[in-house]
Amino acid sequence: MSGGGRGRRRLGAPWRRRRPLRTRLALAVTAAVALVAVGVCTAAFFVVRGALYEQLNLSLTQSARLAAQRNPDSGPDTLAGECRFLAAPACAEVVPADPAKDPAAPYLLPVDATTRAVAAGRHAPFYTDIVHAGHPTRMLTTDYAKGRALQVALRADTVEDGIEEAAWWLALIGAGGVLVAAGLGYWVSRTGLAPVTRLTATAERIAATRDPRHRIELPPPGPPGSPAREDEITRLAGSFNTMLGELEQSVTAQRRLVADASHELRTPLTALRTNAELLARGERLTPEQRERASLALGRQLREVTGLVNDLIELARDEEPQPLVEQVRLAPLVEHCAEAARAHRPAVPVHVRVAEVVVPGVPARLTRLVSNLLDNAAKFSPAGAPVEVELVAGAGGGAELTVRDHGPGIAAEDLPYVFDRFYRAGAARALPGSGLGLAMARQIARAHAAELVAEAAPGGGALFRLTF
Numbered sequence: 001m002s003g004g005g006r007g008r009r010r011l012g013a014p015w016r017r018r019r020p021l022r023t024r025l026a027l028a029v030t031a032a033v034a035l036v037a038v039g040v041c042t043a044a045f046f047v048v049r050g051a052l053y054e055q056l057n058l059s060l061t062q063s064a065r066l067a068a069q070r071n072p073d074s075g076p077d078t079l080a081g082e083c084r085f086l087a088a089p090a091c092a093e094v095v096p097a098d099p100a101k102d103p104a105a106p107y108l109l110p111v112d113a114t115t116r117a118v119a120a121g122r123h124a125p126f127y128t129d130i131v132h133a134g135h136p137t138r139m140l141t142t143d144y145a146k147g148r149a150l151q152v153a154l155r156a157d158t159v160e161d162g163i164e165e166a167a168w169w170l171a172l173i174g175a176g177g178v179l180v181a182a183g184l185g186y187w188v189s190r191t192g193l194a195p196v197t198r199l200t201a202t203a204e205r206i207a208a209t210r211d212p213r214h215r216i217e218l219p220p221p222g223p224p225g226s227p228a229r230e231d232e233i234t235r236l237a238g239s240f241n242t243m244l245g246e247l248e249q250s251v252t253a254q255r256r257l258v259a260d261a262s263h264e265l266r267t268p269l270t271a272l273r274t275n276a277e278l279l280a281r282g283e284r285l286t287p288e289q290r291e292r293a294s295l296a297l298g299r300q301l302r303e304v305t306g307l308v309n310d311l312i313e314l315a316r317d318e319e320p321q322p323l324v325e326q327v328r329l330a331p332l333v334e335h336c337a338e339a340a341r342a343h344r345p346a347v348p349v350h351v352r353v354a355e356v357v358v359p360g361v362p363a364r365l366t367r368l369v370s371n372l373l374d375n376a377a378k379f380s381p382a383g384a385p386v387e388v389e390l391v392a393g394a395g396g397g398a399e400l401t402v403r404d405h406g407p408g409i410a411a412e413d414l415p416y417v418f419d420r421f422y423r424a425g426a427a428r429a430l431p432g433s434g435l436g437l438a439m440a441r442q443i444a445r446a447h448a449a450e451l452v453a454e455a456a457p458g459g460g461a462l463f464r465l466t467f
Contacts, residue, residue, distance in 0.1 A: 022189040022190070022193050022197075023189070025185070025188065025189040025192065025193065026182075026185040026186050026188070026189040027185065028185070029181065029184060029185030029188050029189070030178070030181045030182045030184075030185035031181075032181075033177070033178075033180070033181030033184060033185070034177065034178040034181045034182075036177075037173075037174050037177025037178060037180075037181060038174050038177070038178075040177075041170040041171070041173055041174040041177070042170075044166075044170055045166060045167055045170050048162075048163070048166040048170075049163050049166070052159045052162050052163060053138075053159060055159075056138050056154065056156060056159050057127060057138070057140070059090075059154055060090065060127070060138060060139075060140040060152055060153075060154055061140065063089065063090035063092070063140075063152045063154065064090075064092070064140055064142055064150055064152045067079055067080070067090070067092040067150060067152060068144060068150060071094075073145065074094050075094065075096075075103075075148075076094050076095060076096045076101055076102055076103050076148065077093065077094055077103050077105075078091075078092070078093045078103075078105070078107065078108050079092040079093060079094065080092045081093075081108045083132065083137070083153050083154060083155060085155075086155055086157065086158070090152045090153060090154045091108055091109060091132070091151075091152065091153045091154075092150065092151065092152045092153075093107055093108055093109055093150075093151050094144055094148050094149070094150055094151075095107065095111050095115050095116070095119055095148065095149045095150075095151060096116075096119060096147060096148050096149075097116050097119035097120035097147045097148065097149075098116075098147070099116070108132075109130070109132070109139055109151045109153055110130060110139075111151075114126070114141070115141050115149055115151065116149075118141050118142065118143055118149040119143070119144075119147060119148050119149035120147065121143065121146075125140065125141060125142035125143060126140075126141055127139065127140055127141075128140075128141065129156070130153070132153060132155075135155050135156075135157060136155070136156045136157060136160050137153050137154065137155055137156055138153065138154055138155075138156045138159070139151060139152070139153040140152050140153070195234060195236070195237045196236075198237070199236070199237055199240055202214050202215070202240075202244075203240075206244070212244050212247040212248040212251055213244075213248055214244065215241050215244060269304065271296070271300050272297065272300045272301065272304065275293050275296050275297040275300065276297065278293050279293050279294065279297065323361045324359055324360060324361055325359070325360070325361075325362070326357050326358075326359055327357065327358055327359070327360045327361075327362050327365055328355070328356070328357050329353070329356045329357070329358060329365070329390055329398060329400070330353040330354065330355055330356065330390060332362065332365060332366055332369065333351060333353050333369055333388060333390050333400065334351060334353065335366070336366060336369040336370045336373055337349045337351045337373065337388060339370060339373075340370070340373040340374065340377055340386070343374070343377070344377040344378075346382040346383065347377040347380045347382065347383075347384065347385070347386055348383070348385045348386070349373065349377070349385065349386045349388060350385050350386070350387050350388065351388045351389075351390075352387075352388070352389045352390070353388075353389075353390040354390055354391050354392050355392075356390060356391075356392050356398040356467075358397075358398055358447070358467045359447075360447045361447075364443050364446070364447070365443070365447065367439070367440075367443060368439075368440045368443040368444060368451075368465070369400070369402075371436040371437065371439060371440040372402045372437075372440055372463050372465070373386065373388070373402060374436060375436055375437060375463075376402050376403070376404035376406075376461070376463070377404070379404050379406030379407065379461065380404040380405055380406045380460075381405070381406065384404070384405035384406070385405065386402065386403070386404050386405075387401075387402075387403045387404075388400070388401070388402050388403075389401045393466065393467065397466065397467045398466075398467045399464065399465065399466050399467070400464075400465040401462060401463065401464050401465075402462070402463045402465075403456050403460055403461070403462045403463075404456075404460045404461055405456075405459060405460040406460055406461065407459075407460075408455055408456065408459055408460050408461050409453060409455060409461045411455075414453060414454075414455075417437055417453050418437050418438055418440075418441040418451070418453070419438060420435055420438040437453075444465060447467070448467070449465055449466060449467045450465070450466045451463065451464070451465050451466075452464050452466075
C-alpha cells in the first residue's frame with residue numbers, strides 16, 4: 001500500500017509541475033468550491049430525508065394512539081386493513097406475545113419475533129420499512145396492552161417521491177455549483193495572477209532584449225490620505241520594479257565605466273605603442289633620445305598600471321567580511337600623513353587625531369585616507385598646509401576632515417567630484433586618472449561611512465568622512 005501511494009505521488013507530482021500555475025489555481029479553487037457544494041447538497045439531502053420520515057413517523061404515532069383510543073381492550077385481530085390506498089387510514093392490528101393466541105385469520109402486516117418481544121415488554125417500539133400490496137409502506141410496532149402489541153402502517157409513496165425529487169433537485173444544484181465553481185476558479189486565476197503574468201512577461205522581455213528599463217505596471221494609488229491597500233502580489237511587483245531599477249543603474253554604471261575606461265586607456269596605450277615602436281628603431285636615435293623614450297615608456301607603464309589597478313579596485317562593490325577587523329584610525333591617519341609628506345615634501349601636512357576605533361579593512365581604509373591626502377596635496381600650492389583632523393563622533397562613530405588651501409572646488413563641479421574619470425577644469429593639467437575620489441567614496445560606502453566634499457571657509461576644499 002505504501003509503495004503504491006508513493007508511486008501515485010511520483011506520477012502526480014510531474015503532472016502538477018507540467019501544469020501552468022493559472023490552471024493549477026483554477027483547479028484548486030474549483031475543487032474546493034465543488035467539494036463544499038457537494039457536501040452542502042449531501043447534507044441537505046439527509047436533512048430533507050430525515051424530516052420527511054420524521055413527519056411520517058409522527059403520523060404513525062398519531063394513528064397508533066387513535067387506534068388504541070378507539071379499541072381500548074381489543075384482542076388479537078386486524079383493526080383496520082385498507083392502508084393499500086393513499087387516502088385510506090392506517091392499517092392496524094393487535095398481536096399477542098404468545099403465538100398460540102393468534103386469530104384464525106392471517107395477519108395483514110408481517111409479524112416476527114421482535115413483534116412478539118414488544119408484546120411481551122422485552123423490546124422497545126420500533127419502525128420498519130416494508131412492502132404492502134406492492135407499495136412501499138412504513139410500519140410502527142408499539143406496546144398496546146399487557147401481553148399484546150399494536151402494529152400500524154401507512155403507505156410511504158409520498159415520502160419516497162419527495163426524497164427522490166429532493167435528490168434530483170439537489171443533484172442539479174450540486175452540478176450547477178460545480179459549474180459556478182469552475183467559472184469562479186477561472187476568474188480568480190485570471191485576476192489573482194494577472195500581476196504575476198505581467199511580471200513573467202517583463203522578465204522574459206528583459207531576458208530576450210537584455211534591456212532592464214522595462215517595468216511592471218502597478219495599480220494606481222488610492223486618494224491622498226486613504227490607507228494603502230497593496231496585496232502580496234502588488235508588493236512583489238513593486239519589489240521587482242525596484243530590483244529592475246537597481247539593475248538598470250548597475251548596468252548603466254558598468255557600461256559607463258567600460259566606456260570611460262576605454263577612453264582613458266586609449267591615450268596612454270597609444271603613447272606606449274609610439275614609444276615602444278620608437279625604441280624598436282633605437283639604432284636611429286641618439287643616446288639622449290633613447291633615454292627620454294625609455295623614461296616616457298616607464299612613466300606611461302606606471303600610469304597604465306595604476307589606472308588598471310584603480311579600475312580593479314572600483315569593480316569591487318563591498319568589502320570581504322573575513323577581512324573586517326577593529327581598526328585604530330589614529331595610527332592609520334598618521335601613517336598616511338607620513339607617506340603624503342614623503343611623496344610631496346613641499347606641502348606640509350598638519351595632523352590632529354583622537355583615539356577612535358571603527359570596524360573595517362585596514363588596507364582599504366589606508367587607501368581611502370591616502371587618496372584624500374594625495375588629492376589635497378595635489379591642489380595645494382607649495383608651503384600651504386594640508387590640515388587633517390580626526391575626532392570621535394557621537395555614539396561611538398568618528399569624523400575625519402581633510403582640508404587644503406588650494407583653488408577649491410567650483411560650484412558647478414561640486415556635484416561631480418566623486419564621479420569616475422571626472423576632471424574639473426583646474427585639474428586637467430595635473431597628473432591623475434580621475435579615479436581617486438571615486439574610489440574613496442566607494443570604500444567609504446563599503447564601510448557604512450559617508451564622504452562629502454564642500455567649500456572650505458576662507459578658500460580651499462574640505463572633505464568630510466563620517467563613520
